[in-house]
Amino acid sequence: MSDTVSDNSIDLSAPEYYFNREISHLQFNIRVLEQALDDSHPLLNRLMFLCIFSSNLDEFFEVRVADLKKQMAFSREIPGPDGTPPSEVLDQIYQLASETTERQYNILNEYLLPELEKENIRFIRRSDWNEKQTKWAKQYFRDEVQPVISPIGLDPAHPFPRLVNKSLNFIVELDGKDAFGRNTGMAVIPAPRSLPRISRFPDEICDGGDNYVFLSSMIHQFADELFPGMKVKGCYQFRLTRNADLSFDKEDVSDLASALEGELHARHYGDAVRLEVADNCPEPLWQFLLDKFNLTYQDLYQVNGPVNVHRLMSVAIGAERPELRYPTFTPSIPKGLKGSSDVFAAIRKSDQLLLHPFQSFTPVVDLVRSAAQDPDVLAIKQTLYRTGATSEIVNGLVEAARKGKEVTVVIELRARFDEEENLHLANRLQEAGCVVVYGVVGYKTHSKMMMIVRREGKKLKRYVHLGTGNYHAGNARLYTDYSLITCAKDLTEDVHKLFQQLTGMGKALSIKKIYHAPFTLHKSLLGLIAEEAKNAKEGKPARITIKVNSLTEPKIIQALYKASQAGVQVDCIVRGMCRLVPGIPGVSENISVRSIIGRFLEHTRVYYFENNDSPKVFASSADWMERNLLNRVETCFPIENAKWAKRLREELDLYLSDNCQSWQLQRDGRYMKNEPLEGEERISAQQVLLESLSA
CATH class of the missing domain: 3.30.1840.10 (Polyphosphate kinase middle domain)
Structure with missing residues (x-):
């Protein structure tokens, strides 16, 4: 780790520290x-x-x-x-x-x-x-x-x-x-x-x-x-x-x-x-x-x-x-869900973390289908951003409503270039008896959440799906995205409160586990980055790895610069827009930025903080942009299961080792394609995941 000490005399808001x-x-x-x-x-x-x-x-x-x-x-x-x-x-x-x-x-x-x-x-x-x-x-x-x-x-x-x-x-x-x-x-x-x-x-x-x-x-x-x-x-x-x-x-x-x-x-x-x-x-x-x-x-x-x-x-x-064309492949279904006749029992036994498209989106669709047909399910609540009026998810919601279940859908009509299809989607759901809400005017609802309320004995139990991508089965074959399916009490309670905020009125509710925009996410990320900087100054293990589509929010970038100055190794996997300038002596020499372009569109948002050897790992619907962190409804959920957290860390490291489909951002703004050194093994992260996770 670098011995660099933060230089407070440097104005980190100066224009030379940002790309356009x-x-x-x-x-x-x-x-x-x-x-x-x-x-x-x-x-x-x-x-x-x-x-x-x-x-x-x-x-x-x-x-x-x-x-x-x-x-x-x-x-x-x-x-x-x-x-x-x-x-x-x-x-x-x-x-x-x-x-x-x-x-x-x-x-x-x-x-x-x-x-x-x-x-x-x-x-x-x-x-x-x-x-x-x-x-x-x-x-x-x-x-x-x-x-x-x-x-x-x-x-x-x-x-x-x-x-x-x-x-x-x-x-x-x-x-x-x-x-x-x-x-x-x-x-x-x-x-x-x-x-x-x-x-x-x-x-x-x-x-x-x-x-x-x-x-x-x-x-x-x-x-x-x-x-x-x-x-x-x-x-x-x-x-x-x-x-x-x-x-x-x-x-x-x-x-x-x-x-x-x-x-x-x-x-x-x-x-x-x-x-x-x-x-x-x-x-x-x-x-x-x-x-x-x-x-x-x-x-x-x-x-x-x-x-x-x-x-x-x-x-x-x-x-x-x-x-x-690319050879066809069959996405796998995890053992815990494969062949299970009772999806709710499988979730009670263990949380499920899926990485699409290498792992199938079918369990998410099956969750809605099962909820629609299960007489013990009382209600379904879901956000929809880009889905399509005839998708299997929507078919399940329509069936559930027609069977008399309480179905509430928060549709973001303003998903750019999908507005017309989302209007058709809203009409279809309303005709089936669903309660349709258009979110909050002025704040796009970009979070990906589904909650199912089921009667089990004398109690009601909640099951939720949280994702980094949209509820679109076609996109799930083309985009890389994570899905977390869980019935953990704290997370499901948080999702319940988030739906209350979206569909009702009142003050922001206290959320235990989930960071959510536009309320707590931005502030929490700044705090997590600052904590890594503090740990580095104290000689404790400190590291930040993020994977997002875009990195443009100035305060987040300044916080990363400060972390770099403190000696934190910051590795950014940013598919598209990036304002941060890596490799500036005294500012960002501990920051690397790479972009992965390959067969699948990289869409996962994952944040990793070393936290003095007690890693904090999150998946999210939010990129690190002004609009996502300050002007949208977004969710960032913790991956607390040690097995899943370790898996995400390993998959991030795999992307950092990619030398076939990765491009490295240079200090002058150019992107240079990474190539294997002589005698070095060729590593394509997407191909490795395809071979290790697909059926």
Whole structure:
């Protein structure tokens, strides 16, 4: 352990001790993009990483860039802890996003498409169509596209159309006069949203393999049929990204569901933030588009390929080529739950800690199912954030309500980009007889809790599930998350009180074991970090290891700096955004930060404190961000079973030893991929867990 002593003369709030949040967020997306070049991933999964990057970048512009632009438009520029004004952040984003977008298309065109072609998966350009393919495409265009497409000539009677966020469109140069004698020279073709963007050519007109054609190729090829008697001089695809963050006055909301319903339509038509155009589009046309959308040259992205790469996901997922994807696996079920006909008896015998997706999410679903069917169960209470209206969990809640049980569900309607589905979910549950609550206006309910109340003899007993992830069985196959299932008295009593706070009114209740935001979590974490610093100064064992998705909250970062100064070894496993700067002499030389990017999306939140050889271990729904710790409803629950605490410590150490899928954050803000040293064993934490925990 270092002998470093805290230097109180250093201002730990100084801007040089913080990275910019938005740039850090963009760097995470770049690490995702780099997976598309990593041949340790199967080919179709590499294509999938490229598509995920495209989707992530869309959301980055829809939310983060849109917010920065909004700050500037209203002269409310608020620099973060790094002190960089939003205007400068935008300049940095434009530079980095432009370079990365160019790299994305280079990876697609120079690496992935040629490698896919070697595997007989082809995206056939219209210049390469054979006679039969041309005939098929023409017939498809006339039968499927032409009846639903609406080309719009631009003149005083047909002003520039209001285009939907992220929709595929074409700007067309025309020559000649139409039936009414008009000669505007320009038109817009919005691609029908009802049609697939990629179609598969029939096998009988191809030379084997899987052969695909873009809708954009067919519209390009047959655009002249949309303008009879006129000549199409040029047809160029473009796509507009808009501000898609919902906003309403929380002080003036009498009905949250109605307010959200009113905003959902507006999401499609927010202010423009980015324009993507084909790189062969002439300057007069893209300049015309920039002017129409009130954008500048910095907002322009000229791309060498489809303007929406994410559409390739349909092939990455749908192509019947299992040999080009990760091998399938079967998540395991722990012995204590496997084959048990009485899930409640199994929980009474022992707490259960599950790590998804390596261990099955089925026990969590079975818990709801059993509760729905068990005549001794009186009530179920649950929080839902991202779940889906037709999930098995929801089916169980609906069944329980219909059987006359008291079912109370706290639904967070404002889970970004899932608002519409959550409204459908709320309606379905209410129709079944559930009591539906929308949490607390102004504080998103992000905690993951379920409580079942069961009559056993003359007493009522509570069973709870606490998790780091959402109640979504599909995500449980893709995201790493912990589930704790227990009937421990103190924890179940705490969960009962938390539900009382969410559904009722009154002062914050006294909670024994669980730290909860926005009340005790932030303060408690600062106290735990300070205790490690104190122990280090006194020569006692001290260590902090955290695993979160994001680390941005300034006071937490300052506390970690102080712990480092005191000699505490602080290891941070941060998947995405990180404002903390590691490796600064006298400030953070005892802090390391790494990011794991692999087959599964790392989503677990785990906090470990050495506590003088009496470790305190927690799992949580909360990242170490301002919004999570101060402005959301979150839970952080202790892992007190020695067996489970030891397991979490070992799994954290495994992630710290990963030298295949980990990236190390440098003091200058760059991320360097960790590679095995010569002769060193290759360790992929996800692969080790897959081999050791799955069935």
